[in-house]
Amino acid sequence: MADVELKTAPADFRFPTTNQTRHCFTRYVEFHKRVNAKGEESDDCMKFAKYYRSLCPGEWVEKWNEQRENGTFPGPL
Amino acid sequence: MYPAGYYFAVAHWFLPPFNTEPWQLGFQDAATPIMQGIIDLHHDIFFFLILILVFVLWMLVRALWHFNENTNPIPQRIVHGTTIEIIWTIFPSIILMFIAIPSFALLYSMDEVVVDPAVTIKAIGHQWYWTYEYSDYNSSDEQSLTFDSYMIPEDDLELGQLRLLEVDNRVVVPAKTHLRMIITSADVLHSWAVPSLGVKCDAVPGRLNQTSILIQREGVYYGQCSEICGTNHAFMPIVVEAVNLKAYGNWVSNQLCQQSN
Numbered sequence: 001m002a003d004v005e006l007k008t009a010p011a012d013f014r015f016p017t018t019n020q021t022r023h024c025f026t027r028y029v030e031f032h033k034r035v036n037a038k039g040e041e042s043d044d045c046m047k048f049a050k051y052y053r054s055l056c057p058g059e060w061v062e063k064w065n066e067q068r069e070n071g072t073f074p075g076p077l
Numbered sequence: 078m079y080p081a082g083y084y085f086a087v088a089h090w091f092l093p094p095f096n097t098e099p100w101q102l103g104f105q106d107a108a109t110p111i112m113q114g115i116i117d118l119h120h121d122i123f124f125f126l127i128l129i130l131v132f133v134l135w136m137l138v139r140a141l142w143h144f145n146e147n148t149n150p151i152p153q154r155i156v157h158g159t160t161i162e163i164i165w166t167i168f169p170s171i172i173l174m175f176i177a178i179p180s181f182a183l184l185y186s187m188d189e190v191v192v193d194p195a196v197t198i199k200a201i202g203h204q205w206y207w208t209y210e211y212s213d214y215n216s217s218d219e220q221s222l223t224f225d226s227y228m229i230p231e232d233d234l235e236l237g238q239l240r241l242l243e244v245d246n247r248v249v250v251p252a253k254t255h256l257r258m259i260i261t262s263a264d265v266l267h268s269w270a271v272p273s274l275g276v277k278c279d280a281v282p283g284r285l286n287q288t289s290i291l292i293q294r295e296g297v298y299y300g301q302c303s304e305i306c307g308t309n310h311a312f313m314p315i316v317v318e319a320v321n322l323k324a325y326g327n328w329v330s331n332q333l334c335q336q337s338n
Binding site: 004006007008009010011016018019020021023024050053054055056057058059061062065 | 188190193194195196197199201210212213214215218221223251254257259261263278283284285286287288322325326329330
């Protein structure tokens with residue numbers, strides 16, 4: 001069994017309070033903005049992908065992915 | 078003589094969990110610094126509470142005792158008393174200050190971010206069970222260590238298990254590690270509470286509430302849903318099992334293997 005590395009999204013000072021909804025959304029938007037700008041998913045970008053996956057519930061990510069595919073995603077991509 | 082671990086292992090089989098007793102009045106043993114802080118604050122406040130209680134009871138008993146037509150026929154008719162009025166305003170404010178100081182110290186220390194968390198676990202409330210997601214190990218949007226945690230019904234309990242508290246899949250976490258819990262709900266309001274860890278966090282649909290935990294010792298910690306959520310609100314408990322780092326790593330690897338098969 002490979003050793004599991006204990007790393008997760010760091011505490012973000014832009015979101016110091018209990019409500020982390022915006023934190024998860026911002027990380028998701030940041031990653032996809034980078035991907036759209038750079039054109040493809042590089043290792044550099046994957047770090048950001050890990051952040052939003054750690055924070056956001058799977059259901060939310062699925063819903064947002066669907067919305068992006070349909071062109072109805074409400075965020076600033 | 079056998080090593081101490083032998084006696085512990087033997088006693089473990091028939092001792093109750095050392096956290097709880099029948100007809101218990103006080104808190105469960107603390108397993109996190111926050112809970113220890115809450116217990117200490119409680120002791121601080123309780124001291125002043127007893128002082129005030131004794132004083133008020135004494136006033137009350139004294140008044141009742143002396144209210145007697147034969148022994149005290151002439152009542153006092155006092156309406157003003159500036160000095161005493163000042164005293165009984167200043168004195169309680171001082172007591173409040175002594176209570177507020179440790180209280181605010183604890184409150185603000187709970188908010189401080191000193192160390193980045195090492196693990197993020199999402200707890201999603203449903204009617205009437207919890208889903209736990211450990212997504213730190215994903216390499217894509219799809220795979221995730223996710224599982225549901227249902228209460229074990231009374232008929233399925235084994236000897237020694239706790240009624241209304243045991244679950245089929247426990248939340249396994251590493252001890253002595255900073256955890257970030259993200260609590261949310263998929264339907265109605267719930268609340269993720271584990272008293273011995275000093276944690277209670279509302280699960281609100283559409284909102285991610287964050288709480289930090291540092292469990293100081295390995296063990297099993299029980300809690301119950303703490304926000305009314307329908308008919309089985311009392312039957313969706315929470316069990317956190319804190320294990321050493323290596324055991325946690327093994328458990329995560331096993332779960333990931335199983336889920337990918």
